[in-house]
Amino acid sequence: MEKPKKIFTDLVDKAVAAANSMHRDELLFSYKGIRYPITICSPETFKALESFEARSDDIVLAGYLKSGTNWLSQIINDLIAVSKKKTQGRESNVNDEELGEFPYLEVGDAEKYERMTKLPCPRFMVTHLRPENLPKSIFKNKVKILLLLRNPKDVATSFYHFSNGIATLPSYETWDDFFTDFMTKKLAWGCYLEYLSEWNKYIDEENIMTITYEELKENRALGVKNIAAFLGIPLTEEELQFVAERSSFQSMKKNSENTHGAFGDVFFRKGVVSDWKNIFSEDQNEKMDKAFEEHVAGTKLGKKLKYDLYCKA
Structure with a gap:
């Protein structure tokens, strides 16, 4: 796994170096009405992505920024590794580590x-994109999508700290300024509540499984077991425990310098539920509650989030 980790850390290091020489207002560009970081995304990449040809055995993890995608990536990568060990006789003339x-x-x-056409199966991909901005082939070929959800107040809180910890995103002098931008759709990857509303249209598709950050925190082993079942990967009890233990927040934070380079502590800050209570004002709580009610509350996805349990003071 050393080569893929180096690709991750090299890209992040290069992006941060480029961002450090840019003005705050230059860090984001707009594509089809949504903003993205210019140091890691580009209009040319988005244009090329439209014609990307997905394979039916691809695996996609979809989750908004700071919903726990790094955490779930660890779990899925470990599950794929377990699956490959069980089928080591598979024919392959490519070196996974080199590609x-x-x-x-x-x-x-x-x-x-x-x-990516040269990558062996199964290809694992992560995205923060809304479904309408993903390649049509992902849905046409019924790729398995694990949709990760997290309560919006914790997403906002984590996003705020992340923005102030990494140069590729605009930093904020105050939480109040960030909250205003979060609620007025001015952040990278667009509005989270709109993101939830758009993904709700796909929640009943048989190739899509939803899982919440909160339920995974409550019972990580059960979450790993359910994800493995969705991906069609049988696990022994020993393998289940191995994957669950490696994906504990403590274990991942301890290893974050190896997996995420110099910014490991930025990617893995606290990993808790309800950190929003330390930063939201009463007025901000009311504004978020109202926006959630308008966009998501009556949907199946909204119910899955258990907003009253995790987001009410």
Whole structure:
């Protein structure tokens, strides 16, 4: 796994170095009405992504920024590794270690999708994109999508700290300023509540499984077991425990320098539920509650989030 990890850390290091020489207002660009970080995404990449040809055995992890995608990536990568060990007789004339790509589908150069045609099965990809901005082939070929959800107040809180910890995103002098931008759709990857509303249209598709950050925190072993079943990977009790233990927050934070380089502590800050209570004002709580009610509350996805349990003071 050293080569893929190096690809991840090299891209992040290069992006941060470029961002450090840019003005705050230059860090984001707009594509089809949504903003993205210019140092890791580009219009050319998005254009090339439209014609990306998904395979039916691809695996996609979809989750908004700071919903726990790094955490779930660890689990899924370990499950794929377990699966490959069980089928080591498979024929392959490519070296998995030599063909690694940055895992986030929309991040990188426009030529990455051509290189990805050489990757062995199953290809694992992560995305923060809304469904309408994903390649149509993902839905046409019924790719298995694990949709990760997290309560919006904790997403906002984590996003705020992340923005102030990494140069590729605009930093904020105050939480109040960030909250205003979060609620007025001015952040990278767009509005989270709109993201939830759009993904709700796909929640009944048989190739899509939803899982919440909160339920995974409550019972990680059960979450791993359910994900493995969705991906069709049988696990022994020993393998289940191995994957669950490696994906504990403590274990991942301890290893974060190896997996995420100098910014490991930024990617893995607290990993808790209800950190929003330390930062939201009463007025901000009311504004978020109202927006959630308008966009998501009556949907199946909204019910899955258990908003009253995790987001009411």
